[in-house]
Amino acid sequence: MRQVVFLAWQSLRFHRLQSAILIFGLAVTLYLPLAVNGLVARYQASLLQRAGATPLVAGGLGSRFDLVLHALYFRGHVPRLLKMADVQALRDTGYAEPIPLYVRFTARHAPLVGTTLDYFAFRQLPLARGEPLLQLGDCVLGAEVAATLNLGPGDRLLTDPENVFDLAGSYPVSLRVMGVLAPGHTPDDRAVFVDLKTTWLIEGLAHGHSDVTGTNTDANVVLDRTATNVTANAALVEFTEVTAENLASFHFHGDPGDFPVSAILPIPRDEKSATLLRGRYQVPDATVQILVPRGVVEELLGLVFRIKRFFDANAALVGTATAAFLLLVVLLSLRLRRPELETLFRLGCARGLTTRLVAVELTGLALVSAVVALTAAQITWALVSLW
Amino acid sequence: MVKLPLIARLGLASFLSLVFTACRPPAAASSSTVPARRPVVCTTSYPLFYFAQRLAGDRATVRFPAPANEDPAFWRPSRDIVRQYQRADLILLNGADFEKWVNTTSLPLAPQVDTAAGFKQDWLMFPEVITHSHGPHGAHSHGAIDFNTWLDPLLALRQADAVADALRRLLPGAGAELEQRRQQLRRDLLALDQELRGLSTRLASQPLLASHPVYGYLAHRYGWNLASVHWEPDEPVTDAQWVAFDALRARHSGTLMLWEEQPLPAVGAGLRARHVLPVVFWTCGNRPVHGDYLQAMEQNLDTLRAALASAAAANPAFRGGPEGTEKTGK
Numbered sequence: 022m023r024q025v026v027f028l029a030w031q032s033l034r035f036h037r038l039q040s041a042i043l044i045f046g047l048a049v050t051l052y053l054p055l056a057v058n059g060l061v062a063r064y065q066a067s068l069l070q071r072a073g074a075t076p077l078v079a080g081g082l083g084s085r086f087d088l089v090l091h092a093l094y095f096r097g098h099v100p101r102l103l104k105m106a107d108v109q110a111l112r113d114t115g116y117a118e119p120i121p122l123y124v125r126f127t128a129r130h131a132p133l134v135g136t137t138l139d140y141f142a143f144r145q146l147p148l149a150r151g152e153p154l155l156q157l158g159d160c161v162l163g164a165e166v167a168a169t170l171n172l173g174p175g176d177r178l179l180t181d182p183e184n185v186f187d188l189a190g191s192y193p194v195s196l197r198v199m200g201v202l203a204p205g206h207t208p209d210d211r212a213v214f215v216d217l218k219t220t221w222l223i224e225g226l227a228h229g230h231s232d233v234t235g236t237n238t239d240a241n242v243v244l245d246r247t248a249t250n251v252t253a254n255a256a257l258v259e260f261t262e263v264t265a266e267n268l269a270s271f272h273f274h275g276d277p278g279d280f281p282v283s284a285i286l287p288i289p290r291d292e293k294s295a296t297l298l299r300g301r302y303q304v305p306d307a308t309v310q311i312l313v314p315r316g317v318v319e320e321l322l323g324l325v326f327r328i329k330r331f332f333d334a335n336a337a338l339v340g341t342a343t344a345a346f347l348l349l350v351v352l353l354s355l356r357l358r359r360p361e362l363e364t365l366f367r368l369g370c371a372r373g374l375t376t377r378l379v380a381v382e383l384t385g386l387a388l389v390s391a392v393v394a395l396t397a398a399q400i401t402w403a404l405v406s407l408w
Numbered sequence: 409m410v411k412l413p414l415i416a417r418l419g420l421a422s423f424l425s426l427v428f429t430a431c432r433p434p435a436a437a438s439s440s441t442v443p444a445r446r447p448v449v450c451t452t453s454y455p456l457f458y459f460a461q462r463l464a465g466d467r468a469t470v471r472f473p474a475p476a477n478e479d480p481a482f483w484r485p486s487r488d489i490v491r492q493y494q495r496a497d498l499i500l501l502n503g504a505d506f507e508k509w510v511n512t513t514s515l516p517l518a519p520q521v522d523t524a525a526g527f528k529q530d531w532l533m534f535p536e537v538i539t540h541s542h543g544p545h546g547a548h549s550h551g552a553i554d555f556n557t558w559l560d561p562l563l564a565l566r567q568a569d570a571v572a573d574a575l576r577r578l579l580p581g582a583g584a585e586l587e588q589r590r591q592q593l594r595r596d597l598l599a600l601d602q603e604l605r606g607l608s609t610r611l612a613s614q615p616l617l618a619s620h621p622v623y624g625y626l627a628h629r630y631g632w633n634l635a636s637v638h639w640e641p642d643e644p645v646t647d648a649q650w651v652a653f654d655a656l657r658a659r660h661s662g663t664l665m666l667w668e669e670q671p672l673p674a675v676g677a678g679l680r681a682r683h684v685l686p687v688v689f690w691t692c693g694n695r696p697v698h699g700d701y702l703q704a705m706e707q708n709l710d711t712l713r714a715a716l717a718s719a720a721a722a723n724p725a726f727r728g729g730p731e732g733t734e735k736t737g738k
Contacts, residue, residue: 108517118518138494138516154514155490216514263512269484271512 025374029381040386043350047390048397050343054336056398060405061329065322071207072318074144076295079103079111079119079285079302079311088310089317092284094208095124095132099283106278107309108285114301116294117287123220124283127181128196128213131166135220143288146209150174151200154216157227157271158263160196161214164204172198177262178213180223194223195262206406221273221280222263229260229271287311351383447497447578452507453480454694455558456500456523458701459568460575463589467579471496476695481555484509498578500571504531506555521574523567524557531557532624556691558701560625561601568593596702603709604630610716617662617684619671622691635660641669645678657682663719664712683722687715 033040071093080088083100090096111119120143123135138153140146141161151174154161160178162170172178176198196215204210221227260267273280289295302311355362362375449470451457457472464470473489474480485493490513493499499515501507503524524531532554558564572590576583608630616627621636635656639645645653665679666689676686689708690696696704 112517120517138514139518142516153494155487156514157512159514218511218514268512269508273511 025377025381029378029385032378033382033385039354043347043386044390044393046343047347047387048393050340051391051394052397054333054340055394056401057332057336059398059402061326063402063406065326067206068318068322069315072314075286075314076289077117077287077298077311078314078317079107079287079309080283082308082310085310085312085317086321088284089312089314089321091124092122092286093314093318095134095212098125102281102283103285103309104278105280105282108282109278111285111287111298111309114298116298116301117289120286120288121217121282122284122286123217123281126183126220126223128160128178129166129170130181131163131170131211131213133160133180133220133223134212134214135217136214137217139288140214140286143286144205144207144209146205147203148200149203151198154199154214156263156268157216157218157222158194158197159199159216159219161200161202162198163202163210163212163214165210166213167201172201174198174200193261194219197263217282218273222271224281226275226280227271227273229263229267285309351379355379448495449498449500449575449578450493450496451500452510453502453558454696455564455692455701456502456567456571457695459564459571459593460500462593463568463572463586464575464579465585465589467582467585468498468575472695474694478694480693481506482508485513490514498574500574502555502557502567504528504555504557505553506557521570523570524555524563526570527557527563527566530563532628534621534624554621554624556622556625556693559623559691560629561597561604561705562629563625565594565597565601568597600702600705603706607709607712607716608632610713614664615660615662617657617660617665619665619667619686622668623666623689633660633662634666635662639671639675641667641671644672645675650678654682657684664715685715685719685722687711 072089075093078089078092080092080099081101081103087097088099091099105121108119108121111117118139120137120139121135122140124132125135126133134140141153148161149164151161162172162178167173170178178196178198180193180196182193196213196219202209202214218227260270263271287298289298299311299313302309365375365378366372446466447468449460449464449468451460451470451472452474454472454474457470460468460470471492473485473492474483493513493515496519499520501510501520501522501524503522506524534552534554558567568590572586576586579586604626611630611632613631613633616632616634618634618636619639619641621638623632623634623636626632627634637649637653637656639649663684665684665686667686668689668691670676670688671679671686679686688711690704692701692704698704699707
């Protein structure tokens, strides 16, 4: 056998250009479906991991896909908003601790996620630099956002105006960067996190301004004054930055129970509680839907990856065509090498030996092609995961 | 004697050493075993601190970080103290808009318990508060909520029950002990309620004055005929304020005036000149100088009883009912 391998190796070395072309053709044919399937499998796994790590998602009635994509990946908008009263009602069931989310605004095009400190403990998000949120107006950056914007603890980040054609309609708020999260290769890397109350500040449900009820108030900002109420006009300047000096002036208007949230992550105490909670909200007049994210994501992936079957069929056809061309090349090669093989026979080699020689040459080519294809696929997967 | 080959001898030696090693008596339990960490409970008011300490005993570490010389309702904790609250296993809030600093601070939601949320329908509003709004139809701030809920023993009992429920979830193995302590605290608060009812019978419908509108829950529960001004014990009273006070007394002729703390001597003298006796009725929002919440409330009742007796002796026109008769309250 060693002699056959030696002869096969010497033959391939002698015809190195032909061998390289054959290896390249075979490797590309193997690499394309391998790389694509590997990428799809990894992407699917990462989506499912995020969904699997989240026991439940609650939100307004409407598209379950929109709700899950919004709550887990901070994409898109929910069909209906909830209120803080819904968060409290869910908490009052005793089956789960709710983590509210309000994802409506952006900061330098990164999604601004309003939530509570419970979110960071639930997702196990350690800080790479700085400190956790402390007060209104603070933010913590995902690792990618911090790297892209080159921001760190102590810097300032301005929120994006919601409507560029209505610059007077909303006041961008200057956020104080408190910390940067460690990379987690999740959508959290690409988000800016603030306290839920800060998103309400951006929305205009809270603001800070100078005291208008005192006797030294500038008359130009007062529209009307009675014994029990002072009405300020639009000339009253509201603070766009929360500082230690003006923090005490910030206040909310309205009933906190009516303040909006876009989704809730209920964290059930156990499996039984999760089931009971879902049952509690499966009534005809429920205004809140509770979903199991893994099931929704699996359903979504099943819909999306039906297209993958066409790519798989295409790869199979291409592979078949490549195999046919390879066979043709091998047959033509054997015809050209007939005098060489005849010489081997006349030198005393058995017919079986020449057959084994050709088989070893082809096997060697296939193995090298497979190794090249696999290596290229691994490199591709590694590069895409970094990107 | 048979001479064993070297390898056999080495193997036998290894086996014997393993046997002797395995037969070593187990090590005694280490005296430096790390004890389980006691849960940490942080409160935002002194009465909640008192209730939590009485209920939890030594099962939990209870903290009330507000300085003794600050009003907890308007206190702003430092960065380090906020971090304390953030790390706590349980955060007991008075609610009813008491702890203003919570509105602008990042705290985890799961450990928070709003102890006044269960009786929101019973919250009272501060009278005569100047609100502000934005634009003729803009956002409107409503009158401020009276947050002194703990002054009413029956509301304090509901808050104590909320604390007990939260501690029961935090300390699942201490249910029986917690229930026993809860019943004891309940008896103490109900006894305080009975004393206040008896005292209120003596007050009858006599007009009472207050330096600050913080006694609303007491007045509401026990039917006190109470009118309040908005004075501070450490500030002098201006001439305009005296004029307003005299006008108030023209229609509400109270001879006793409740104060959170002893007023300035000049203010006290001005009141006595008008035949009004200042009576210190401590609101217990922060730690008392002596004793605890219940002891401070008992002291308040004793002070008020003595003031009633003094007022009756000094002013024959003062009429009070006999103490002990059940008075129609809430």
